[in-house]
Amino acid sequence: xxxxxxxxxxxxxxxxxxxxxxxxxxxxxxxxxxxxxxxxxxxxxxxxxxxxxxxxxxxxxxxxxxxxxxxxxxxxxxxxxxxxxxxxxxxxxxxxxxxxxxxxxxxxxxxxxxxxxxxxxxxxxxxxxxxxxxxxxxxxxxxxxxxxxxxxxxxxxxxxxxxxxxxxxxxxxxxxxxxxxxxxxxxxxxxxxxxxxxxxxxxxxxxxxxxxxxxxxxxxxxxxxxxxxxxxxxxxxxxxxxxxxxxxxxxxxxxxxxxxxxxxxxxxxxxxxxxxxxxxxxxxxxxxxxxxxxxxxxxxxxxxxxxxxxxxxxxxxxxxxxxxxxxxxxxxxxxxxxxxxxxxxxxxxxxxxxxxxxxxxxxxxxxxxxxxxxxxxxxxxxxxxxxxxxxxxxxxxxxxxxxxxxxxxxxxxxxxxxxxxxxxxxxxxxxxxxxxxxxxx
Amino acid sequence: xxxxxxxxxxxxxxxxxxxxxxxxxxxxxxxxxxxxxxxxxxxxxxxxxxxxxxxxxxxxxxxxxxxxxxxxxxxxxxxxxxxxxxxxxxxxxxxxxxxxxxxxxxxxxxxxxxxxxxxxxxxxxxxxxxxxxxxxxxxxxxxxxxxxxxxxxxxxxxxxxxxxxxxxxxxxxxxxxxxxxxxxxxxxxxxxxxxxxxxxxxxxxxxxxxxxxxxxxxxxxxxxxxxxxxxxxxxxxxxxxxxxxxxxxxxxxxxxxxxxxxxxxxxxxxxxxxxxxxxxxxxxxxxxxxxxxxxxxxxxxxxxxxxxxxxxxxxxxxxxxxxxxxxxxxxxxxxxxxxxxxxxxxxxxxxxxxxxxxxxxxxxxxxxxxxxx
Numbered sequence: 001x002x003x004x005x006x007x008x009x010x011x012x013x014x015x016x017x018x019x020x021x022x023x024x025x026x027x028x029x030x031x032x033x034x035x036x037x038x039x040x041x042x043x044x045x046x047x048x049x050x051x052x053x054x055x056x057x058x059x060x061x062x063x064x065x066x067x068x069x070x071x072x073x074x075x076x077x078x079x080x081x082x083x084x085x086x087x088x089x090x091x092x093x094x095x096x097x098x099x100x101x102x103x104x105x106x107x108x109x110x111x112x113x114x115x116x117x118x119x120x121x122x123x124x125x126x127x128x129x130x131x132x133x134x135x136x137x138x139x140x141x142x143x144x145x146x147x148x149x150x151x152x153x154x155x156x157x158x159x160x161x162x163x164x165x166x167x168x169x170x171x172x173x174x175x176x177x178x179x180x181x182x183x184x185x186x187x188x189x190x191x192x193x194x195x196x197x198x199x200x201x202x203x204x205x206x207x208x209x210x211x212x213x214x215x216x217x218x219x220x221x222x223x224x225x226x227x228x229x230x231x232x233x234x235x236x237x238x239x240x241x242x243x244x245x246x247x248x249x250x251x252x253x254x255x256x257x258x259x260x261x262x263x264x265x266x267x268x269x270x271x272x273x274x275x276x277x278x279x280x281x282x283x284x285x286x287x288x289x290x291x292x293x294x295x296x297x298x299x300x301x302x303x304x305x306x307x308x309x310x311x312x313x314x315x316x317x318x319x320x321x322x323x324x325x326x327x328x329x330x331x332x333x334x335x336x337x338x339x340x341x342x343x344x345x346x347x348x349x350x351x352x353x354x355x356x357x358x359x360x361x362x363x364x365x366x367x368x369x370x371x372x373x374x375x376x377x378x379x380x381x382x383x384x385x386x387x388x389x390x391x392x393x394x395x396x397x398x399x400x401x402x403x404x405x406x407x408x409x410x411x412x413x414x415x416x417x418x419x420x421x422x423x424x425x426x427x428x429x430x431x432x433x434x435x436x437x438x439x440x441x
Numbered sequence: 442x443x444x445x446x447x448x449x450x451x452x453x454x455x456x457x458x459x460x461x462x463x464x465x466x467x468x469x470x471x472x473x474x475x476x477x478x479x480x481x482x483x484x485x486x487x488x489x490x491x492x493x494x495x496x497x498x499x500x501x502x503x504x505x506x507x508x509x510x511x512x513x514x515x516x517x518x519x520x521x522x523x524x525x526x527x528x529x530x531x532x533x534x535x536x537x538x539x540x541x542x543x544x545x546x547x548x549x550x551x552x553x554x555x556x557x558x559x560x561x562x563x564x565x566x567x568x569x570x571x572x573x574x575x576x577x578x579x580x581x582x583x584x585x586x587x588x589x590x591x592x593x594x595x596x597x598x599x600x601x602x603x604x605x606x607x608x609x610x611x612x613x614x615x616x617x618x619x620x621x622x623x624x625x626x627x628x629x630x631x632x633x634x635x636x637x638x639x640x641x642x643x644x645x646x647x648x649x650x651x652x653x654x655x656x657x658x659x660x661x662x663x664x665x666x667x668x669x670x671x672x673x674x675x676x677x678x679x680x681x682x683x684x685x686x687x688x689x690x691x692x693x694x695x696x697x698x699x700x701x702x703x704x705x706x707x708x709x710x711x712x713x714x715x716x717x718x719x720x721x722x723x724x725x726x727x728x729x730x731x732x733x734x735x736x737x738x739x740x741x742x743x744x745x746x747x748x749x750x751x752x753x754x755x756x757x758x759x760x761x762x763x764x765x766x767x768x769x770x771x772x773x774x775x776x777x778x779x780x781x782x783x784x785x786x787x788x789x790x791x792x793x794x795x796x797x798x799x800x801x802x803x804x805x806x807x808x809x810x811x812x813x814x
Contacts, residue, residue, distance in 0.1 A: 217734060224731045231724045238717035245713055248706045256699040259692055406737045413741050417748075 044163035045154060049078045052150035055142050071142055072097050073149055077172050094175040101149060103182055104171050110187045112162055113311040114394035116401040118155035119300030121148025129233040144293060194314055202317040208391055215309035218302045225299040229292060236285050247278030266441030273434040284423050294412040298405060308394050315390055319383050326376040333369040336362055536560045537632045539625035542617045552576050555621055559647045571648050579652055580624055586642040592787055594637060597630040598776030690785055697778045704771045707763060714760050718753060725749035
């Protein structure tokens with residue numbers, strides 16, 4: 001499904017020497033910014049409006065015929081043009097559950113390894129502060145998940161490359177039989193299981209330095225954002241405590257006002273303001289959860305980024321192994337042809353012990369080897385091309401991602417600051433009101 | 442609560458300010474219509490400005506005419522609590538300060554003394570200026586003496602006498618400073634009091650080089666009034682307590698309770714704020730760390746980190762101010778209320794004594810006809 005990329009000019013043809021070629025070279029941008037612009041316009045997101053509008057609890061039978069409860073989400077799509085024409089045609093809609101989203105994403109991961117695939121909202125509630133429930137069925141969690149799923153679909157639809165995927169389109173439009181269709185593509189067979197083994201190291205001799213650095217960056221980013229989310233949850237917890245204790249003032253002022261004459265009214269009103277103050281924290285923290293969700297998206301994005309770097313690593317590794325293999329075969333061939341034994345080989349030893357091979361046997365072997373070498377050279381050539389293409393397109397997407405990340409996080413920080421300002425202003429208002437009550441007493 | 446009524450079984454109830462409905466009577470701590478008095482009564486709402494309470498004592502004007510006929514009547518009691526409003530600096534002729542705490546280490550004990558400086562133009566004082574060293578015991582002695590000699594007056598409270606060793610460090614700077622402030626307030630209140638400031642014990646306290654010698658001398662001479670109050674047992678039940686005092690008593694009970702609750706709430710808030718501060722202190726630097734990873738985002742992230750740092754500083758100041766300015770005032774009024782309750786108790790005792798004597802008189806009158814000729 002990839003767009004064929006232009007062959008890089010002036011690439012060294014080191015396939016003949018059997019060496020692996022690191023896919024270096026300046027990352028070539030898509031030809032011209034104008035082309036990039038048209039690509040954006042081709043994005044699905046410009047053509048249709050996607051929303052995940054509802055969530056519903058369902059019960060059904062799972063694969064093991066046991067009853068289970070799950071939540072289904074309603075996806076609505078509506079052509080953008082139909083709206084601008086003044087008609088408001090009813091949207092097409094279908095229901096999907098979280099596991100289907102996961103299936104879609106896994107499909108995309110396998111088929112577009114050079115793309116930083118948008119992440120799904122978290123599977124289980126993490127980084128919760130005490131008042132939030134860690135239960136997947138909790139309505140607040142479901143609501144935040146609904147928003148996260150909508151965000152995922154919009155992100156995919158806005159990506160110039162993956163928005164064109166047919167499976168994605170049917171996910172949005174074809175209710176029945178979609179799962180079967182995905183499985184029929186056989187993408188699971190294509191999946192490289194090594195990608196899951198995150199910590200296994202592959203000794204790669206010549207990786208593209210940019211990818212190595214990027215992998216390091218994504219690890220650090222994951223670590224720092226996790227830390228941030230954890231501390232933020234604790235901060236929220238404590239702030240909640242501070243606000244809520246002020247509610248006690250409300251009660252005691254009310255009781256106290258009962259025994260006072262002149263001070264009674266003032267105390268009563270001030271007490272009311274304390275109650276307002278204590279109650280305001282619930283809304284404040286709910287808004288802050290939205291900020292936390294934005295951070296979480298990038299926490300998971302960091303993982304997607306890491307996956308791309310990992311893919312490069314593996315490709316490079318395969319390339320190097322293939323090159324090594326080719327080199328050793330060539331050497332074997334040479335040895336057989338010239339009869340010299342440069343390196344120790346079991347065959348060499350056995351032939352020494354049990355007698356030399358016949359020239360016919362040797363000829364046969366050489367021929368087999370030559371065939372293998374030829375095959376190997378072809379393979380190495382295509383692998384090199386593949387690798388170079390991968391590096392190029394991956395790096396393009398990475399640049400796109402970096403811009404998106406910087407933009408989104410800036411926005412998130414700004415709105416966080418605005419939230420904090422609003423919270424402080426509310427606090428000032430409450431205390432000013434209380435102070436007035438006290439001065440009038 | 443009726444005035445009058447003679448006869449045997451019903452000793453005359455104490456005269457009060459007259460049969461008035463409870464709601465028509467001014468509330469014992471009612472503020473007057475004058476703004477000055479109103480502002481003096483309540484603790485300053487603007488807690489950010491440290492205000493000295495030295496010249497803003499409890500002013501309790503009431504509308505009833507002065508009635509000095511019965512020392513225990515409510516009107517005269519309230520009257521004595523009334524302080525003159527004209528406390529401008531120009532009319533004051535007695536200035537007292539408490540400062541310079543010093544630690545003294547002796548073989549038997551370790552204690553702190555404070556310097557008490559007096560400046561005055563009053564004739565009762567031989568010199569215009571005095572500077573003496575006093576310890577907490579001395580202040581406590583003074584207060585007891587004042588209570589004894591002026592039992593109808595509300596004596597300002599002292600900071601708590603006993604502190605649990607091991608829980609509070611009696612020699613920590615904070616504790617000593619808090620105590621010094623309270624002692625300073627105590628003396629200033631007495632100095633500004635039109636009656637108490639002329640008390641001879643107060644004079645000696647401010648001037649004597651060797652207070653202990655005077656103390657020993659004083660022990661032998663108990664004031665008559667104080668003695669009689671001390672020896673009255675609580676066995677005699679009051680026939681009736683005038684409504685006003687019952688009201689005051691009930692009010693004080695609830696008042697102290699509510700103030701106590703507010704004190705606890707305030708302490709809890711400070712505690713929660715400090716715990717919040719701990720988390721904030723970890724939160725800010727994480728943004729800095731993140732900024733180190735980024736290029737374009739480095740500046741904004743550093744900015745957030747700096748902001749959070751500022752919030753931490755501000756929060757710290759808030760907690761400090763709460764501890765230094767708000768809590769002491771609450772505690773002061775709790776102590777004040779305790780003092781008032783003691784005054785009420787004494788009043789009850791005097792009433793009890795009075796009623797006992799009335800009964801005795803009535804009995805003797807009964808016996809008189811039998812002892813004729």
